Amino acid sequence: MAEEKERRQLASNLHDNVTQTLALCLIKSKMLMESLSSTVYAEPLNEISELIKQTLDNIRTMTFEISPPDLYELGLLSAIESLCERFHDKYRLTIYFHINREIDNINEEVSVLIFRAVQELLFNIVKHANANIARVSIERDRNFIRINVSDDGIGFSPSVMNNKGNYTGFGIFSIKERLKGIGGQMDIKSRRGFGTHISIKIPVIS
Ligand SMILES: Nc1ncnc2c1ncn2[C@@H]1O[C@H](COP(=O)(O)OP(=O)(O)OP(=O)(O)O)[C@@H](O)[C@H]1O
Ligand SMILES: [Mg+2]
Incomplete structure (x- = not known):
């Protein structure tokens, strides 16, 4: 760390x-x-x-x-809540979020990764999606944490992500790299005109 x-x-x-x-x-x-x-x-x-x-x-x-102070002082749940509030106040993005309480028990390395991933994905929505609504959910079941971030914006063709010639961003690449380190995965579903749905799955030891 x-x-x-x-x-x-x-x-x-x-x-x-x-x-x-x-x-x-x-x-x-x-x-x-x-x-x-x-x-x-x-x-x-x-x-x-x-x-x-x-x-x-x-x-x-x-x-x-x-360095978001909330994450260390209040824990992941409140930090994500206040992140969503700030995005709403600053960028007028309506965000529905659903987070189950058990996520506050996970270790710091994973908490930081989740916080940064949600922050980057919300920034992407603000920068690229032209969306009205975003949805964020973080759920924990026995062995996994599942994070979903979706929007009703313009969408994009995820195949550009594999094409080095068109690929300009660092955000998604960097989330993927961090996930690799802890055995997590990211799946992007997006199509022009149909919004974007990104899901992340992280293994946890219970
Ligand atoms: N929610 C979204 N809606 C529409 N397009 C998106 C969305 N998220 C990502 N994209 C597309 O995928 C590309 C890659 O995203 P990525 O976060 O890796 O880079 P970036 O946001 O362009 O730059 P950086 O994150 O380095 O500031 C974006 O440039 C954009 O074209
Ligand atoms: Mg980005």
């Missing part, structure tokens, strides 16, 4: 150092604005403040994407 540790470290450095310094810049530029008697600087100073605010906002989103 060295990679996750590094991510957490990077996220908290970003948060603690960069955000703090920028917040200070914002305070100083406000002080400067108030103390200047001439109004010629008002507009550029205002612009600077706005830029700093935007950057703070971007860093907040980035920090979250690098």
